[in-house]
Amino acid sequence: MLCMSLQAGEIPLGERRSGYEFMGRDTRAMQDDDSTNPALFWLMDGETLWKRKDGVAACSSCHETMKGVAARYPKVAGGRAVNLEQQINACRSERQKAAPLAYESRELLALTAYVARQSRGMPIEAGWNERTEAGRALFTRRQGQLNLACTQCHDDNWGKQLSGTTIPQAHPTGYPIYRLEWQDMGSLQRRLRNCMIGVRAEPYPYGSAELVDLELYLMWRARGMKLETPAVRP
Amino acid sequence: MRFLLLILPFLFFGKALGDDAIPASLTGAKGDPQRGRAIVANRQVGLCLLCHSGPFPEERFQGNLAPDLRSAARLTEGELRLRLVDPARANPQTIMPAYYRTEGLTRVAPSLRGKSILTAEQIEDVVAYLVTLK
Secondary structure, eight states, X not given: OGGGSOOTTOOOGGGOOOGGGGSOHHHHHHHHOTTTOTTHHHHHHHHHHHHSOBTTBOHHHHOSOOTTTXXXXXXXXXXXXXXXXXXXXXXXXXXXXXOXXXXXXXXXXXXXXXXXXXXXXOBOOOOOOHXXXXXXXXXXXXXXXXXXXXXXXXXXSTTSEETTEEOOOOOOOSOXXXXXXTXXXXXXXXXXXXXXXXXXXXXXXXXXXXXXXXXXXXXXXXXXOBOOSSOEEO | OHHHHHHHXXXXXXXXXXXXXXXXXXXSSOOOHHHHHHHHHOTTTTOHHHHOOOSOXXXXXXXXXXXXXXXXXXXXHHHHHHHHHOGGGTOTXXXXXXXXXXXXXXXXXXXXXXXXXXXXXXXXXXXXXXXXXX
């Protein structure tokens, strides 16, 4: 239980706020209305891919509903954390005998969004384990030429203005997201790499254990908050 | 190592002077306040306005993570220099990066390794600008 206790700097559970609450009215409306949310196109592609036979089977050949699944990822198995994108690719390799999809490819984002959309409104479920601990170590470690840790902005200074932008609390409640700055969908790992480049650090590669550990810690940090996938962010 | 050699004399004199200032110029010369102002305003070079606000009516988005730069008026030139070179020595809790540091950092982007955020000349320019805010 010791590791579950609140650490200095951590946001009390009742004070946590989704990035949604930091957005302007127009961006919120864009997310809320399925017909204006730009992620619609990825969801439609995702549904097509889900039902299309690839390799020896379609996803839908085995799975009926994916409700609740995204709220429980990343998962830890065999001492390693696996995120939703990696699980989709593992299923492709092992069950479908299909080629894995590249990180940030339209296909993988579409399938991930289609799966995660089915958990919209459900609370994030995340327990604590040694990979979460590793993720927290990364979150609290200073890095890059600017020598900043994630926690210094997102735990200690959320709500303040960094240049013209309000610093959010960094809860991964809506991934994959449509980000207006990107004019594109992107994964949580893309967002994490953006922040690392911002502090002038060498970002970890897509799919690396470090990024998945960070995802796992962020989901634990957001435990109980509701999934919003596909979220829109500025 | 080069950083240590550069900083050691200042650490030594800093102690003698109450540890809150680097009185001597890093380059031995005075900086240029005009150039300093441009560095402070540039979000890719000085980065200052990401966190601080200041007397820059032409700059629309300024940060509020840190005090307004006009509060520099209460500091001496040597105190300002220390706060650029190694702000944690003035305030161990600060989130402000050390602008003249190359050692003891983690996972610095490969193209920036061994480079400080600003050069000694640029730091002197910024100090020269900040003292004009008095």
